[in-house]
Amino acid sequence: MSSAATQFDGALTQEGPAATALAPPPKLRRRPALMASAIGAICIGALLAGWAWTATTTTHEVLVARHSIERGAVIQADDLARVRLSADAALKPVSASQLEEVVGQRAATDIAEGVMLTPTSVTSEVVPAADQSVVGVALTPAQVPGLALHYGDRVRIVATPAQGEELPAGTPLTTDATAVGVHVSEETGQTVVDLLVPKADAAVLATRIATGNIALVLDSRER
Missing domain, CATH: 3.90.1210.10 (Antifreeze-like/N-acetylneuraminic acid synthase C-terminal domain)
Incomplete structure (x- = not known):
């Protein structure tokens, strides 16, 4: 064998950079569990982002x-x-x-x-309306119920006899009304009630109130 052939065979069997470059690449291991975890994290992130967007846009x-x-x-x-x-x-x-x-x-x-x-x-209802009037009355604790009055309560103003007078025969005179304002006077301690009544009854009611011989009756709050 000639020296040229010997040199050629040596080049094929020698170790070095050339031989290393020709080596096959290592095989990568697939990890199914890791891939599944990554996909799950992406899905959860997308769901959280969607929930946050919905929460902020529906308020x-x-x-x-x-x-x-x-x-x-x-x-x-x-x-x-x-x-x-x-x-x-x-x-x-x-x-x-x-x-x-x-x-x-x-x-x-x-x-x-x-x-x-x-x-x-x-x-936006205006009180009183065109066919109504509001009459104010100041009442002592003896003239009103112990229950607190509220706006919208249906009440009756009952005419009572003056001191020393006998009770009148028959049904006492009454006026139906609706409470549209209630407050307690700090000066007198009396309960001041604004009464909404038909316009035709306002003068009669005011006259009765002026005598002081009245009592307020609270009717049922059921509608």
């Missing part, structure tokens, strides 16, 4: 009562607060953007502190 800024508001009271700006809530649209909450429209209206029902306002919570 609305609505009006709630800062403190309790009695039925019939004129609503002031200080009575209300703006709160962002995730409210069911079926409840029809009053949007905070309607604040100026609500202020000046009356509470249609008793509104508890923290309660969200709805369109039925307020009314």
Whole structure:
């Protein structure tokens, strides 16, 4: 064998950089559990992102009562607060953007502190109406029930005999009315009640009240 052939055979069997470069790449191990975990983490992240987006896009800024508001009271700006809530649209909450429209209206029902306002919570009804009148009366504790009176209570003003007079025969004279304002005078301790009555009954009722010989009767609150 010639020296050229010997040199060629040596080149094929020698170890070095050339031989290393021709070695096959190592086989990568597949790890199914690790891949499943990664896919699960991606899915959970997507679900959390979707929930966060939904939560932030379904909240609305609505009006709630800062403190309790009695039925019939004129609503002031200080009575209300703006709160962002995730409210069911079926409840029809009053949007905070309607604040100026609500202020000046009356509470249609008793509104508890923290309660969200709805369109039925307020009314623009003017009291008294064209065919009605409001008559005020100051009553001592002996002339009113022990129960606290509220806006909208149905009451009767009953004519009572003067001191020393005998009870009149038959049914005493009465006037049906609705309480549209109640407060206790700090000076006299008397309960001052604003009574809504038909316009035709206002003069008669005022005359009876002037005598002081009356009593107020609270009728059923069931509607």
